[in-house]
Amino acid sequence: MSHALRVVAAEALKQHRRLFGQPLVLFSMLLWPLLTLAATYYTVLPVMESATASQRWPVAADPRRLLAFLAAGALAYTFFFSLVQSAWHFSFERVSGTLEALFLSPANRMALVIGNGAAALTQNAWLFGCFAVAAATAADVLDVAHPGMYVVAALALVVPAVAWGAFLNSLLIFSRDSAFLYTLLDDPLWFVAGVRLPLFALPVWIKAVGVAFPLTSSLVVLRGALLDRADLGDLAGALGWLVVLTVGLFLAASALLRLGEARVQRTGNLQVF
């Protein structure tokens, strides 16, 4: 176990050093999410100002609450999409030859992909996370049932995100066409997970697709716990489903790693699909 923890820490530090060499990285950590948030806010604002919108969705009537709703979405999306980016970068290790060096070592493969994802999460999301919490506090839009719900919200965001990262890393390290998945998980993820719009406003089939992504349930918990004064009882369904998804993603990651490595050992080709 201690070896696995060392691998997680080492992989996280390595990934940080590989991807974060310039101060310009602050752009992707804060400015880019902020720009995206601003663009979203000013895109939906004119629509929300209509009377019918506020009748169906009271949040739309209050620009401050609307911004908080979208900021929570952007924050959660930043967490999850940073892992898509990280997995995409991890896939380059196959091309550069370092993936082979990882497979030569006795390091636990699951620890490697978790460490890689954890690094992406910490380095990509913390600045925007801090900013979002500070802004929400200053604007007095937080409405929390009790302080323990902050912990629930944080865990509901971080733990499924790590599982999502492990799953994507396991999938993409053996993929030649990782750019395809990268594109597929960008805008569609915004859409199906309810990042910009409340889930009830989406068609049923999109809601059904969105349920398969942990971001959707993480957002339900995050918004419910921090903006809508929901307690554990109110969020039990979403939390339970998040646990199922998280366990499922870890199991899928483990299976993918085993199957992928076995295939590599059989064919001699690090590229599985």
Next chain:
Amino acid sequence: MSTGIVTTDLRKTFPARRWQGWRRRHVAPVAAVDGLSLRVPPGQVTGLLGLNGAGKTTTIRILSTLLRPTGGTVTVDGLDVVDHAREVRRRINVISGGERMVYDRLTARENLWYFGQLYDVPRARLRTRVGELLDLVGLTEAAQLPVERYSRGMRQRLVIARGLINDPAYLLLDEPTLGLDAPIAHQLRALIAQLAADGVGVLLTSHYLAEVEQLCRHVYLIARGSLVAQGSPAQLAGQTVRRHTVRLVLSVADPAVTAALRALAARHDAELIVDVDDGGRPRFALRHPEDLVGVVVTAVVQRGATIVGLTVTPPTLEDAILTLTDPAVMAR
């Protein structure tokens, strides 16, 4: 107990597919290693030679657990590489030519620290080990520079240090001096010899045969995945048909000398090549299992000719490889 790396009747076939119309269909698998048995004992350098595509790299990848054999067994100190892959990985390491397997944006020190963590090198040992290895490969002064600023030789030296980070009991070297400058390649050869003297079992593949002759106590020669011959470099060289080559250059052309040498070659069943050197002087090369320099010189001197150049090349490992891996010889 250190029993070395032992392969018994090792086989590896790769699944193959070919496009047929719009579909890719499975065709007969390709055999890369075919019944190979060899031993890499601790404390010596063992060579694995063969032409391109002979199965050397596939063999090394099986021994290092990157590939799974389709038949036969491989054990490292008695541990099966399939059943005990993780323990085997702790005991071995691989160094390949071509300076891959390190991270460009990390410094040399960070690279070594990272791989030390993957190999679970104890923390205190890792601190000293990184410094030792940087010293060993001459990168101490450049230790804090990102690897992307290194020259090719410096990168290859870092790859070598990476391969030693876990104090491997067995080191698999796949063309380790590929593309290195002569002085650095020389240093690496000295290092390999020292590692073997310290008890490390080394398996070396190389296209630089002088390197193999210098370092290897025992050599396995393979072709099409099968063992063709084995022995010391000298023993292998002695197994070839073409052996000693006597080359001589005369001051001027003399038909009587040429006729005498042709007769001598015919009498001994030797191969004779007659041409001229860059100065237009007659040049002869006589190849025969025995060293014929004495009779050749006598024949020339008896006819009053003047020898301006004379060399005798003993049998080489290169001759052995070319001869023993010749499909016609293998068929016999």
